[in-house]
């Protein structure tokens with residue numbers, strides 16, 4: 350019996366595959382490689398010494414996806430595949446609704462057909478919208494403010510309806526806060542296309558000289574130093590949260606949402622100074638206007654995941670910065686050009 354990982358070649362997916370394989374699971378990976386590359390999966394095999402099947406297919410291609418269900422005895426699904434750039438979703442909403450929602454519908458229809466009713470779904474803290482009451486717990490009112498967040502919210506609701514229609518479904522909805530960091534080997538990491546939207550890959554590209562300086566989007570929020578506060582979580586902690594959620598859905602039925610965060614917020618300026626402290630690199634920046642759609646404070650109450658999944662984030666901000674920096678220095682072009690033979694520049 351195998352665990353099907355959709356989007357398994359991506360940033361979260363590749364780290365989750367490492368944890369699954371190291372825990373002894375058999376896995377099968379599908380990924381359309383629209384925002385990832387198969388090199389990450391080659392490295393997953395290298396890091397774990399384990400082999401697995403990978404199908405470069407699109408969830409929207411029902412025939413291709415069905416052939417995977419026919420060729421493998423799938424026990425449960427970890428569903429990570431999806432477009433995830435907030436800004437892009439605002440300018441290309443139909444692409445996001447079609448890819449994320451229709452893809453999830455095709456997946457769930459085939460799961461139903463093949464009597465696979467256990468799924469861990471990659472949701473996001475963006476389903477909380479502009480909730481400024483922090484720390485955010487799972488039962489605050491939901492309300493996304495962009496197309497990307499709305500696709501996550503709608504898929505959550507679709508899965509709840511699935512369970513209402515058939516109580517045999519066992520579903521964990523994992524609401525990610527801000528994943529950063531990389532595998533400690535420096536062989537897996539975040540590999541954004543073009544100029545990074547997110548803070549940490551932008552910081553590492555400034556630190557290595559790829560980009561000139563960091564624009565800090567606003568310092569007039571009602572936070573300690575005026576810059577935005579977020580709940581950064583190490584991607585390996587996040588990956589391990591998927592294994593705990595998988596154990597839960599394998600053992601029970603029902604639908605539950607869980608925050609995957611540390612419960613600790615850090616401002617942009619705190620992230621910059623932590624990064625400079627642990628790497629010895631400087632990160633020149635300038636304060637600019639707020640980014641549309643941003644909120645001031647967002648950090649989690651992760652105690653439900655601790656109570657019900659037995660999961661707590663272990664890695665602190667220093668490790669997140671160091672691992673991000675090692676990934677950057679080992680892989681200046683991401684997966685495009687393989688890492689230099691040199692040691693990390695720390």
Ligand code: WQD
Pocket residue numbers: 433435472473474475525526527528546547548549551563564565566567576577578579617640643
């Ligand atoms: C973090 C902080 C910015 C870049 C996003 C997605 C969300 C989720 C996590 C998928 C904010 C500031 C950033 C920069 C900056 N992804 N910043 N200069 O916006 O909290 O969440 O990633 O689920 O859906 O929206 O993350 O890293 O973009 O921003 O000042 O160049 O850093 O204003 O305060 P965000 P982020």
